[in-house]
Amino acid sequence: MKDAYTWAAIGLVIIASTTGDVLLSYSMKRVGDVAELWKRRGILAVVGRILATPTFTLGLMAMGIAFYSLLFGLSWGNLSLVVPASASLTFVANALAARIFLHERVSRRRWIAALLVAGGVILMAI
């Protein structure tokens, strides 16, 4: 039963953090280069523009769900399973989601990188 809880938590972390990353990345692309905006209009304009982007709030909520799922997972399962399993699968899920939803150019170079990093994270934990 503890195993099922652990994997359910891992699955939730992957789904929630991928959703959050995509929404946040989308929002920040709409806001534009933060440093340039800061230089031109000041910090309040930056914060205001970010908070006025509805997808940012949604992304933040998804990240909150991912964060608490990770805490749940860590309290049930081993650190050496929960962190690498959720982290490595999130890299692959994010590459897929970035291509589909953000229309990022996920070149062969980036696919290889995502798989290398995911595999490396697993090996580091063994």
Added chain:
Amino acid sequence: MTLRKYLVLAGVTVFSTAGDSLLARGMKNLGSISLHNLSGLVLSVLSPFVATGILLLLAFFTCYMSALSWADLTYVLPATSVGYVLVALIAHFGFHEEISPTRWLGIAMIAAGVGFVAAGPSVTPCHETRDSRDASSENVTAGVKS
């Protein structure tokens, strides 16, 4: 890519690693939390390890948002994994801990992956911002194929 941008990516790496380590340490001290005892989850933020971890993760989040405002998600994300490598290297050269061959292989794979991404372009050229929405419309079709 300017020095400032590399510093922001370094912030993403360092803050996420330090924050995660402190959180993990704090949660281990607290023991198991069950669905029937949700107050334990809320109260966990009162532990000094968890609280410091959350502060560092806020710093990470600021750097991460800044990075996402000028680079692709698939460019920024691998940077977060450099922390695994840093921790292992500090453990080995700083504290003389043994690192198994599989872990060295893992380090090499992560480093290679990050190098692969870093050598490529940081952003897909078709992204629209509020200021450049009109100017960039002709680039949209060019960005889709790859």
